[in-house]
Amino acid sequence: MMRMERKMFFFTKLCTVLIFTNCVSGDYPKAQNVSWLSINFKTLLLWDPEPTNYSYTVEYSVIGQNRKKNQHCIRTMETECDLSNSLVDLKAIYSADVLSKPLLGVNSDLIEFPHTRSERFTPYNDTLIGRPEFKIEVSKDKRKITLYVEDPLTALFNKQNQQRTIRDVFADELQYKVTFGKATSTGKKTKISASSEIELEEGDIDPGVSYCFNIQAYIPSRSTDNQLGELSQRQCSPGDDKSVFEEYGIGVIATFILLIIMIIVVAIGVTVVCCKRRRNANRSGKEGVPLRSV
Numbered sequence: 001m002m003r004m005e006r007k008m009f010f011f012t013k014l015c016t017v018l019i020f021t022n023c024v025s026g027d028y029p030k031a032q033n034v035s036w037l038s039i040n041f042k043t044l045l046l047w048d049p050e051p052t053n054y055s056y057t058v059e060y061s062v063i064g065q066n067r068k069k070n071q072h073c074i075r076t077m078e079t080e081c082d083l084s085n086s087l088v089d090l091k092a093i094y095s096a097d098v099l100s101k102p103l104l105g106v107n108s109d110l111i112e113f114p115h116t117r118s119e120r121f122t123p124y125n126d127t128l129i130g131r132p133e134f135k136i137e138v139s140k141d142k143r144k145i146t147l148y149v150e151d152p153l154t155a156l157f158n159k160q161n162q163q164r165t166i167r168d169v170f171a172d173e174l175q176y177k178v179t180f181g182k183a184t185s186t187g188k189k190t191k192i193s194a195s196s197e198i199e200l201e202e203g204d205i206d207p208g209v210s211y212c213f214n215i216q217a218y219i220p221s222r223s224t225d226n227q228l229g230e231l232s233q234r235q236c237s238p239g240d241d242k243s244v245f246e247e248y249g250i251g252v253i254a255t256f257i258l259l260i261i262m263i264i265v266v267a268i269g270v271t272v273v274c275c276k277r278r279r280n281a282n283r284s285g286k287e288g289v290p291l292r293s294v
Helices: 002-027 166-173 244-248 250-288
Strands: 032-039 042-048 055-062 080-082 094-101 115-117 133-138 145-150 153-157 163-165 175-182 189-193 197-200 211-218
Touching: 032 115, 042 055, 042 094, 042 153, 133 211, 145 211, 153 166, 163 166, 175 197, 189 197
Parallel strands: none
Antiparallel strands: 032 042, 042 080, 055 094, 094 115, 133 145, 145 197, 153 163, 175 189, 175 211
């Protein structure tokens, strides 16, 4: 009898624990759509949904090492965590977990909280390089166009607290891809440059012609689908192509327009005179015909 009571007691306790656990797990749903968003090493971990009566805690680590917490992402009500300054080794492979936990100050008997793990992420290989800014300079003889590219700034800082550029990070691995063509044509050419100062001369361009340019960072050491950065805004160089006003001058064009107006006025006048004469001639002819006898 005692054995039976003990079994019933443990069975009841087990059921209670299971029911309690399921109930708590239901209150703290797992994070969904956990993903990385990284541009110029500004790296965010994103997820859904927005919490109601619970919070999120983010843990991250280099693969195979102990997990760490970001102090700004503990028991947070946000659905993003900025890990830019936490991923110190840019070439390391990281993963992150988003844990669903009770609100700050609320206790729970759960030993392990619901969590969702991210895909692996390597800042050096996976951050998107943003669009670069550049200036155009045309030589006096118009035989050379030079593009001065401004290396995009990153979210990283050196020991002197100076903001680092992508050139500081990638060094000689950073190149730029230039896509260009005549402003009056749809044809395109490309040129790869290891320098931020890109010169285009005869063979690349025709002297005195206006060209339009787009530039993007190019890192050949990366996987094929992640080698190119964001495309810059399109910019065009000045050229010798002149508008009608520049070619002939406003005076000549005004004279030409006035001449056309005069021709039209004269033509209208001649037409009116001819019509009147024909009408008068018809009337005169009718008056000179004798009346028929009845």
